[in-house]
Amino acid sequence: MNSSRVIDNDLLDALMVPAKQGDYPRDSHAFVRIDCSLRVYWHSLFDICPDVLALTTPDGLAIYRPFMAWANERQLSLDWTYYLWVYQWLLQSEFRERVTPKIARALTAASAARWAVGDRSASGGIAVGCADFPELVVAWKSHHIDEGREIELVELDEPLPTPPGKFGYFTIPQFELNTFPGWSEILR
Amino acid sequence: MLIGLNFTLGGTLELVQRLAKEGEIDYCELLIDNFLQVPPSELRDAFACPIGLHIMFSKFLESDAAYLESMAERLREYIDVLKPLYISDHLARFTHKGRTLYHLAELDYPNEYHHVRQRVDWWQEKLGQRLYLENYPSIMDGGHDAPEFFERLVQDTGAGVLFDASNAVCAQLNCGLGLDRWLNVIDSTTHFHVAGYSLSILEPKVVLDTHDVELSPETLAFLTRYKDHFDKPNATMTYERDENIEYDDIVSDLRKLRAIFGHPKGGTQ
Numbered sequence: 001m002n003s004s005r006v007i008d009n010d011l012l013d014a015l016m017v018p019a020k021q022g023d024y025p026r027d028s029h030a031f032v033r034i035d036c037s038l039r040v041y042w043h044s045l046f047d048i049c050p051d052v053l054a055l056t057t058p059d060g061l062a063i064y065r066p067f068m069a070w071a072n073e074r075q076l077s078l079d080w081t082y083y084l085w086v087y088q089w090l091l092q093s094e095f096r097e098r099v100t101p102k103i104a105r106a107l108t109a110a111s112a113a114r115w116a117v118g119d120r121s122a123s124g125g126i127a128v129g130c131a132d133f134p135e136l137v138v139a140w141k142s143h144h145i146d147e148g149r150e151i152e153l154v155e156l157d158e159p160l161p162t163p164p165g166k167f168g169y170f171t172i173p174q175f176e177l178n179t180f181p182g183w184s185e186i187l188r
Numbered sequence: 189m190l191i192g193l194n195f196t197l198g199g200t201l202e203l204v205q206r207l208a209k210e211g212e213i214d215y216c217e218l219l220i221d222n223f224l225q226v227p228p229s230e231l232r233d234a235f236a237c238p239i240g241l242h243i244m245f246s247k248f249l250e251s252d253a254a255y256l257e258s259m260a261e262r263l264r265e266y267i268d269v270l271k272p273l274y275i276s277d278h279l280a281r282f283t284h285k286g287r288t289l290y291h292l293a294e295l296d297y298p299n300e301y302h303h304v305r306q307r308v309d310w311w312q313e314k315l316g317q318r319l320y321l322e323n324y325p326s327i328m329d330g331g332h333d334a335p336e337f338f339e340r341l342v343q344d345t346g347a348g349v350l351f352d353a354s355n356a357v358c359a360q361l362n363c364g365l366g367l368d369r370w371l372n373v374i375d376s377t378t379h380f381h382v383a384g385y386s387l388s389i390l391e392p393k394v395v396l397d398t399h400d401v402e403l404s405p406e407t408l409a410f411l412t413r414y415k416d417h418f419d420k421p422n423a424t425m426t427y428e429r430d431e432n433i434e435y436d437d438i439v440s441d442l443r444k445l446r447a448i449f450g451h452p453k454g455g456t457q
Contacts, residue, residue, distance in 0.1 A: 007330030008294040012284040015293065029362070032390045033327045039389070040290035078288045120221050120245055120259055143225040145234050146198045175225075 006030050016041060017072045018065050041068065041078070045086060048110045051103050052086065055095050063095065076188050080115040083107040084128075084167050084186055104132050108167070109151050112139035116149040125172035127154075129163045129183065136160070136177075143175055189419045189449035190214040190273075191442055192240060192426045196222055200433055201234065207435075208237040212442050214452055215273060217242050217426045224262055228269035239270050240379070240424060242350075243277040248311040249295075249304060250283055260314035267317060273424055274379045276320040276350040277311070279304065294324045297337035308345045320350035320379045323370075325397035326359035334359070335369045342376055349373050352381035353418075354407045358395045367410055374417045382407060382445070383428035400431035403441050411448050419449055 011030055014020035015037040024030040046053040046060050056062045067089045071078060076085050087107040090099045108128050115126045116139040125140040136154040160180055168183030192215040195204045207213045217240040223231060231239070243263070248256055267275065281293040295304065312319050321341070323334055338349050351373055359365040384401035387393045411418060418425070425445060429438055 005329045007296060008281070008328050009296040009299075009330065011328070012281075012289075012293060015284065015289055015291065016287060027392060029328060029392060029394055032388050032392060032394050035390050036327075036388055036394070036396060037289070037291040037293075044290060075285070075287065077283075077286055078290070082288075118245060120224065121255070122224075122258060122262065124225055141225045142198055142222065144198070145223065145226050145230050146201045148198050 008033070016068065016078065018068050019072075038068075044082065048113075049083065049086075049103070049106050051100070051106055052090070055090075055098055055103075063090070063093075066093065074188055080111055080118055081186050082114065083110040088166055101133055104130060105135075105137065105153065108137045109139075109153070112137045113149060113151050115139055116141050116151075121171070123171040123173060124175045125177070126169055127172060127177060128167060128169045129160060131162050131166050134159055138172075138177060140175060189445075190238075190422075190424045190452050191445050191449070192217050192424055193438065193442070194219065194242065194426055194428045194430075196430060203433065203435060203438075205235070207438070207442070208235060212439055213237065215240060215424060218270075219244055220263065220266055221245050221259075224259075224266075228266045231266070232269050239272050240426065241266065241270065241272040241275045242426075243275065245282075246277055246311070247282045248277060249279070249281075249307050256311065257314060260311075263315060267315070273422075274320050274348075274350075275315065275317050276322060276379065279321045280324050292324075294326055294328065294330050294334075295337075296330060297333035301337060301340065305341060305344055308341065308347050312345065312347060318346060318348060320348040320377065322350040322352055322381065323355050323373075324359075325352070325355035325362075325385070325395075326365065327362045327394050327396075329363050331359040331363045331365045334365070335373055338373050339376070342373075348379065349377045350379050350381060351377050352383075352397075353410055354383050354385055354403070355381070355397055357404065357407050357410055358385055358397055361395045361406070367414075371414070371417060374414060378420060378423045380418060380423070380425045381428055382411070382425060384441075398431065399428045402437060403427075403444060408444055408448070411445070415448055425449065 011034055014034045018038055021034045042064050053060050067086055070089050108130050112126055112128045128137045138152045138154050140150045142149050163183045167186045170181050170184055191213055193204055193213045194217045196219040204216050215238040216235050220241040221243050356367055356370050360367055383399040384403055385395050386398040427441055
């Protein structure tokens with residue numbers, strides 16, 4: 001076996017940790033392969049939520065790098081809850097005074113949309129509540145062939161109890177929001 | 189060779205229907221797990237052509253059994269109604285230590301073989317179908333282990349390979365894996381993918397399976413050179429396009445494939 005042989009498995013710990021990219025030579029395929037992975041997390045945040053990018057310089061690195069390090073420390077899954085954790089990171093960062101209600105709703109909607117794109121359970125939708133605004137963010141999976149996923153900001157006549165944490169969610173079996181089964185905790 | 193196009197989101201429905209009506213494609217490949225809340229009959233009635241089913245996010249190597257059993261139960265309803273030409277899934281790593289990889293990673297083929305074999309057997313049993321499993325567009329040196337891995341897996345599980353020709357070209361350009369190393373795999377299967385790819389932003393450039401541009405000369409040369417290995421009764425070649433979805437560009441590539449393989453001579457209908 002060639003000792004210089006590097007396979008994807010050797011790089012797994014670095015594929016979502018920007019600080020580890022520097023462990024590899026700048027002119028190596030490994031460095032570029034890690035970069036390709038890291039860019040997807042960057043674009044998944046700032047392309048979807050440009051108002052977050054507007055908080056900082058155009059490269060976004062003052063948000064992206066410390067958030068990804070914070071996420072690594074907590075071993076966040078970076079699943080559909082990605083944007084909810086970005087919001088929570090922003091609130092304890094130097095940017096906290098500039099985080100607007102619009103950004104809070106946009107990040108919550110982004111997470112709900114990501115659930116609707118990636119979840120493969122039998123549920124038709126998800127509702128996400130945030131302690132910082134009264135509406136529910138609801139995302140529906142595509143249920144007709146010519147339609148995409150739908151995201152709604154729902155104002156309720158009678159507000160639900162505030163989630164026990166910053167966020168809570170519940171899934172919706174079909175395509176009608178008519179019951180409240182209680183909040184589920186946002187997992188790491 | 190039947191020539192098809194992938195259908196991943198509702199917004200491209202009219203385009204896919206038009207291509208089928210105008211005879212540019214012979215079938216359509218549904219990314220079925222994007223449509224698991226759409227009634228199967230609605231999918232069946234939407235297309236006047238045969239259908240293939242491509243599964244993207246079962247993550248069957250990693251997901252827990254209850255999740256997969258639920259998914260398989262629902263997939264079987266679609267299989268019964270749509271009677272697909274084939275059903276395919278992915279062999280790749282979707283998570284690492286419980287954390288989500290947004291850019292999928294390649295398996296460590298030699299060290300993961302037994303786990304993969306076991307899961308392929310199990311997933312095929314749950315679906316009640318032979319599965320065709322797609323090869324990864326290798327970037328790193330592990331790609332060299334892929335052809336032998338797939339040959340062995342086919343032999344041991346009865347699964348097929350959804351051989352992605354442009355992924356093989358990516359692997360050739362990235363890690364020097366010769367295209368002829370895939371000949372046994374190509375000979376063993378009837379279902380193929382092909383798409384455009386792009387270069388990384390940073391140097392040294394690597395080739396990324398992006399589905400956003402036209403087919404490369406290298407890919408077309410590969411298909412031409414080994415045409416007789418690819419083309420066989422009931423064979424399908426799905427052209428994948430997920431970005432820059434322009435009718436004329438897609439037709440241009442579909443016609444390049446027709447120029448290589450000609451029009452189908454019956455068999456699957």
